[in-house]
Structures are given as structure tokens and as C-alpha cells.
Amino acid sequence: AIQMTQSPSSLSASVGDRVTITCRASQGIRNDLSWYQQKPGRAPKLLIYAASTLQSGVPSRFSGSGSGSDFTLTISSLQPEDFATYYCLQDYNYPWTFGQGTKVEIK
Amino acid sequence: QITLKESGPTLVKPTQTLTLTCTFSGFSLTTSEVSVGWIRQPPGKALEWLALISGDDDKRYSPSLMSRLTVTKDTSKNQVVLTMTNVDPVDTATYFCAHSPRISMIRGARPYNWFDPWGQGILVTVSS
Numbered sequence: 001a002i003q004m005t006q007s008p009s010s011l012s013a014s015v016g017d018r019v020t021i022t023c024r025a026s027q028g029i030r031n032d033l034s035w036y037q038q039k040p041g042r043a044p045k046l047l048i049y050a051a052s053t054l055q056s057g058v059p060s061r062f063s064g065s066g067s068g069s070d071f072t073l074t075i076s077s078l079q080p081e082d083f084a085t086y087y088c089l090q091d092y093n094y095p096w097t098f099g100q101g102t103k104v105e106i107k
Numbered sequence: 108q109i110t111l112k113e114s115g116p117t118l119v120k121p122t123q124t125l126t127l128t129c130t131f132s133g134f135s136l137t138t139s140e141v142s143v144g145w146i147r148q149p150p151g152k153a154l155e156w157l158a159l160i161s162g163d164d165d166k167r168y169s170p171s172l173m174s175r176l177t178v179t180k181d182t183s184k185n186q187v188v189l190t191m192t193n194v195d196p197v198d199t200a201t202y203f204c205a206h207s208p209r210i211s212m213i214r215g216a217r218p219y220n221w222f223d224p225w226g227q228g229i230l231v232t233v234s235s
Contacts (some may be wrong), residue, residue: 001170034152034221043203044154046223050212055223087154091220094167096144098154 001027006099012107019075021065021086021102029092031067036087038101041091044087048073078104109133109227111143111204118232125194125233129187129204129226136180136187139163142207143187144222145178147200153198159207160187194233201228 031051205222
């Protein structure tokens with residue numbers, strides 16, 4: 001199975017900061033990757049699919065990039081509602097696999 | 108509007124069989140372009156992909172759980188059922204189902220998949 005390694009596992013940031021989360025695949029996955037935001041006690045929410053396509057209704061401060069094995073989720077200006085845990089998911093082949101998550105906390 | 112909701116027991120005993128139902132609306136699970144997936148999350152831990160069933164009845168499973176999982180669909184009821192045999196306390200988790208479209212951005216190109224939206228999840232505790 002393809003392993004997805006996210007970094008960092010957690011970070012502390014302030015409102016207005018630029019935040020970057022990375023996801024590395026153990027092999028090339030083209031751009032078959034999506035990003036999710038999960039708040040405590042809630043179901044994950046899709047942010048980005050196909051590595052860089054913003055889901056409808058998601059604020060433009062979120063962006064995704066990458067192809068092959070290295071991917072990035074960027075929040076250009078962190079807002080209070082963005083404090084959450086973020087996950088990547090590869091759907092290049094089965095079994096689909098998630099990263100271990102990145103928790104974004106308030107500094 | 109697409110919605111999904113998980114239902115089933117919240118407490119099961121070790122060695123028993125867990126049966127969870129995902130009832131959905133807003134789409135039909137009748138073509139290869141739509142799937143429903145199951146994902147779980149142990150308390151405080153990461154998401155784990157479990158299984159996927161497509162509208163053409165293609166089924167995929169996590170290799171580590173394949174021997175214990177079965178996923179089926181009932182298109183007349185708009186339901187997908189996940190069965191897990193011989194449960195153990197390590198199977199304690201919130202179980203989510205999610206809609207997964209399969210979309211080609213360019214005609215004829217390999218399609219992309221993702222999960223959107225998700226059900227609210229159901230916390231299942233395995234304990235004697």
C-alpha cells in the first residue's frame with residue numbers, strides 16, 4: 001500500500017500567518033490527492049481535490065499544489081475557523097490511504 | 108443536495124459481528140461514476156480507509172481488514188451496508204460513510220476520486 005507521510009504532525013500559528021502542510025507519497029501518485037479539514041467531533045470536510053482544485057464554497061485562502069510524490073496545502077492567511085486537523089488522501093490506487101494528519105493549533 | 112447518515116449499534120461485544128448501514132439521498136448508486144466509501148477513526152487517531160463500493164458493484168477493501176469486511180448495497184433503499192466480523196476492542200472507532208464521485212477532468216482521461224460529503228459518523232465501542 002502507498003504510504004502518505006504528512007509533516008509536520010502539529011504546528012502552532014497565529015491568526016494571519018501563512019501555513020504550509022506537506023504530504024509525501026511513498027511512490028508517485030500523479031496528482032490523485034485530496035485534502036480534508038476536520039474539526040473536533042465533526043466529520044471531515046473536502047477542501048481540495050486533484051491536488052490543486054478548490055472545492056466549491058471553500059475560501060480562496062486555501063490552495064494545493066504538487067504532483068508525483070510531493071504535495072502541499074497552503075493557508076495564505078490563517079483565520080480563527082481554520083484551527084483544525086488536516087488530512088491528505090491518495091486515490092491513485094487501492095487501498096486508498098490517508099496521511100496521519102496535521103493539527104493546526106493557536107499560538 | 109447529497110446527504111449520508113450512518114446507523115447501527117454503538118456498543119458491541121468482542122467476537123461479535125458489527126453491521127453498519129449508510130442511508131443516503133441526493134444521488135443514485137447505480138453507475139461506476141459514483142461510489143460510497145467507509146472510513147473509520149479511533150479516538151484521537153487518524154482516519155483509516157476501510158472499503159468502497161461502486162454503483163456497478165465493484166468492491167474494494169483494505170487488505171489488512173479484507174478477511175473481516177463485507178460491503179453491499181441496496182439501491183432500492185438507497186443504502187450501503189458494512190459488515191465487520193469478529194470485532195475486537197481495537198475496532199473501537201467512529202465509522203463514517205462518504206459519497207465518492209469518479210470524475211474525469213478531461214474527456215477520456217483517467218478519473219479522479221474524492222470523498223464529499225461525509226456522514227456525521229457513528230461511534231462504535233467494542234467492549235465486553
